[in-house]
Amino acid sequence: MSDTRPAQVFGGESLLFLTDEQLRQGIEAMFFAYRGFTADPDRILAQMAYGRAHHRAIHFINRAPGTTVNNLLAILGVTKQSLNRVLRTLIDDGLVESRVGTVDKRERHLFLTENGRALEARLSEAQRVRMRAAYKDAGPEAVSGFRKVLEAMMDADMRHAYTKLRDTTS
């Protein structure tokens, strides 16, 4: 059942930060913010025949060029059938190149083409504009807290994927 009492007692100003009310506000903030987070790329994607799944694939291929399909599958957390449909259109449209592996020829290594990089730049710049404004509004300390809470909210395997990407300079 619902518990409206503070679940933890910390320092004076933060007595209430674990009440159900505070948690509910966090939940609603996530909901509304995620909409804003995806709104700008969504507008660009809608002009072409693409959706968020294409954006995600493009993002992570750009982030880790040469990644295999299986690796991408793990990061995106979807089925191979679902990813394959998206990759198929991106490859057919000349945004992604799929190269057979040299060491293991079963593997396909994925790269963005010139056009793919151009779209990636458009999409991520649109998203960064909003993030930059939000970061600037909130200030550096808030940004640090923001990241800390988000990391704590991830599933363990996603946190591993995230930190692995984070600590890799592309």
Add this chain to the structure above:
Amino acid sequence: MSDTRPAQVFGGESLLFLTDEQLRQGIEAMFFAYRGFTADPDRILAQMAYGRAHHRAIHFINRAPGTTVNNLLAILGVTKQSLNRVLRTLIDDGLVESRVGTVDKRERHLFLTENGRALEARLSEAQRVRMRAAYKDAGPEAVSGFRKVLEAMMDADMRHAYTKLRDTTS
């Protein structure tokens, strides 16, 4: 290596927290965290024939009992056809009650039934468990920053909806 130090130690002098690398990390953190954010309710919903859209409707009807369809439409940011399909099933399944307005008889006021409240409690408790753990891990100061950045990331109309709900004690 990438620089993961919090930028606030340099105060307003440093724009390190606004580098593209920092922004990219924030973008990826949002992506992975949102998956975790929805994972627990998703598991419950999958057992019934429901999805995220049902959860959202249930959440906001619980949050603002008696809200009208139009109001809910604005909060959820979907078309009436899309919302209607979801509401239809929830009403047919006896989770939501739709009452004709007394002042304006065109309006339908939405309420959760006993069963609706029970499901809402299950879903939101599952979500709160994760949020509570994340908040506890990150600490009160991080939570404040988290909320600050999320609010700054919202579209203006969503921020209005959010603060309106936030400042209404149910």
Add this chain to the structure above:
DNA sequence: GAGTTTATGTCAGCGTTGTTGACATTCCAA
């Protein structure tokens, strides 16, 4: 009172993106 607008519901159709299941191919490894 007539006409317009508003709130809602509903039907039909479509697109993206997720799912499961089945099956083929290729190729590494034991």
Add this chain to the structure above:
DNA sequence: TTGGAATGTCAACAACGCTGACATAAACTC
């Protein structure tokens, strides 16, 4: 050589967005 891993593909389906069109009732306006 056989088993399993990585990948691709086909089929079917579901959730949930969308647009467009149309119906109804109520409220508002002139």
